Amino acid sequence: MVEADKELTSAVEDYLKSVYAIEVEGGRATTSALAERMSVSAPSATAMMKRLDELGLVERAPYHGVTLTKKGRLCALEVLRHHRLLELYLADSLGMSLDEVHAEADRLEHVLSENLEARIDAALGYPTHDPHGDPIPDSSLRIPASTSRSLVDLDLGDTATVARVPDGDAALLRYLSEIAIVPGQELELVKAAPFGGPLTVRTGTGEHAIARELAATVGIESSLSTDA
Amino acid sequence: MVEADKELTSAVEDYLKSVYAIEVEGGRATTSALAERMSVSAPSATAMMKRLDELGLVERAPYHGVTLTKKGRLCALEVLRHHRLLELYLADSLGMSLDEVHAEADRLEHVLSENLEARIDAALGYPTHDPHGDPIPDSSLRIPASTSRSLVDLDLGDTATVARVPDGDAALLRYLSEIAIVPGQELELVKAAPFGGPLTVRTGTGEHAIARELAATVGIESSLSTDA
DNA sequence: GATGATGTTTAGCCACTACTAATTCCCAAT
DNA sequence: ATTGGGAATTAGTAGTGGCTAAACATCATC
Incomplete structure (x- = not known):
């Protein structure tokens, strides 16, 4: 705590969010992963990681990525x-x-x-x-x-309540809304194609087949209490 | 309309607001007036006015200040x-x-x-x-x-409704709120000291003497209809 | 009409955040 | 143990927006 908390720029906050997101997903925050996520070039990401390191927000191991410090994680959580x-x-x-x-x-x-x-x-x-x-x-x-179970964990015939959908992709969210896969909605797994094929679910708007990779990003919780 | 409307930066928008405000007050938007209002140095203001000119937002006459173009005024109004x-x-x-x-x-x-x-x-x-x-x-x-009459236009004994208070100075607004000079409140002019001295008004919280310069910034409208 | 005070602009600088091109490092595969 | 390819970094540049110090216009005054 040598220095007072200075105001962070929006750019710094955005990078911190990305580092945090990568860490939450279990990955190492490498230059290329950051650059990809932030839609910037690799040198831009390198330069910013140097700055974050100097600001005490990340621990940087050149050529090996960064990890958030306690201070960095708190800043990321504040923005989140x-x-x-x-x-x-x-x-x-x-x-x-x-x-x-x-x-x-x-x-x-x-x-x-x-x-x-x-x-x-x-x-x-x-x-x-x-x-x-x-x-x-x-x-x-x-x-x-956060919820740990996703749509791919359901057995055929199981019903569940949607608890989470992936954020950030507007077109995808519009699609999911159309087929009534939004938090709070009930659904039932009615079919699962073999060989990693699509899952078919019945929702309020009918039956819909969705890719397994997409299904893995849809969090669910058991529909325990339909009653009050 | 040679170029598409690009996104303006926050700094550009802030300067446009200041130019607009100065013009509304009837003044010429000179370098020093801008620098004062934006709390920046004169060279910074000069540089920005060059940029605004190039962007087609102001008409610049070196050494004589700027005036908003139609495009510049619309941008300022949008921010406002x-x-x-x-x-x-x-x-x-x-x-x-x-x-x-x-x-x-x-x-x-x-x-x-x-x-x-x-x-x-x-x-x-x-x-x-x-x-x-x-x-x-x-x-x-x-x-x-906007309202054209201010507190200084009242005659002794007149009552009026506060229509406007100056924005931007938080400490001043806290003071005015304390003495119940806020839009919608009724007041009466009970005394006016001579030689440009303070005006005394009766508000919901009692009688308060305020400087004439401050009173000039408080807009009023006649309390025509006290009834429904 | 010259002059000096005041206000404005130029010159040169720095921080931030991005870029491309060139270089260097790391690790896995031979 | 060497080497090659992919990842990361350095080098050099650009745009935005700020600064100080120095040079320059303008205008009122004499």
């Missing part, structure tokens, strides 16, 4: 909290659709004051999950464990 | 619309106080999509004035004429 609170607020309070909220939140997240963050949090009743089903870090930046 | 819609939304829908909304809106205004702007506009019922009483440009960027 902003992002997910905003997504939920835009969806619930302003009626934006699932596929629109991500891009908007991506810009707003960097200019949200702590004051406004707290007001939004309160207005939403201190929510724990965003509209895609992803967990929202609380005000102490603790984050609930 | 964002700013004032946000101020009203933050105050009305999220309970922020009059002195807090300006700083927050100053950051959010640059990252508001047209989609979100429209949703906020609708949620507020297509308002015409922000919480400080300043007019909000409509979706075609037409702006209602």
Whole structure:
């Protein structure tokens, strides 16, 4: 804690988000992985990782990628909290659709004051999950464990409730919304093609075949209580 | 219309706001006026005015200041619309106080999509004035004429309704709120010290003497109809 | 009409964030 | 143990937006 917390630029925050996301997915945050995710060239990613290292936000091993420091992880979680609170607020309070909220939140997240963050949090009743089903870090930046089961874990005939859909791809989210695969909706696995083929699910809008890789990104929880 | 509308940076938008504000106040947008208002050095202001000129946003006469082009005025009005819609939304829908909304809106205004702007506009019922009483440009960027009478135009014993308070100075707004000089409140002029001295007004919280220069920035309208 | 105060611009600099081209490193395969 | 290919880094450049110091216009005053 030698230095006071300086304001981070939007670019720094965006890179931190990417490093965090890669770590959560279990990968090592390499230059190429970062560059890919941020849609920048490899040298740009290298330069930024040097800066993050100097800022004490990551631990950098040249040629071997970076890992978040405690400080870096907290900054990433703060931005993630902003992002997910905003997504939920835009969806619930302003009626934006699932596929629109991500891009908007991506810009707003960097200019949200702590004051406004707290007001939004309160207005939403201190929510724990965003509209895609992803967990929202609380005000102490603790984050609930996310659902571990996905659509591919269902057996034929099983029913479940959608708990999470992947964020960030607007076209994909529009498609999933069309076929009623959105958090809270019930569905049933009715067919599973062999050899890694598509899964067919029955939703409120009928039966739909979706690729197995896509199904793996759809989180579910058991439809335990249909009753109150 | 040679070039497509490129995205303007936040800095460009901020300078446009300042040029607009200076023009509305009837002044010429000189380098020093801009530098003062933006809290930057004179050379920084000169450099930016060159850029705005190249972008076709202002007409620049070296050593004599700039004037907004039609395109520049529309950009300024667009940002102003964002700013004032946000101020009203933050105050009305999220309970922020009059002195807090300006700083927050100053950051959010640059990252508001047209989609979100429209949703906020609708949620507020297509308002015409922000919480400080300043007019909000409509979706075609037409702006209602603002109140022309101020507190200094009152005669002794007159009552009026506060229509506008100056935006941007949080400490001043906290003070005005304390003494109940906020848009919508009634007041009466009870004393006017000679030789440009302070005016004393009776508000909901008692009698308060305020400097004549401050009084000149408080817009009023006649309290015509106290009845329904 | 010359002059000097004031305001404006130029010159040269720095930080941030991106890029391409060229180089260097690492590791796996021979 | 060497080598080749892919990944990462360095080198050099560009645009944005800020700064100080120095040079230059403008205009009111004499």
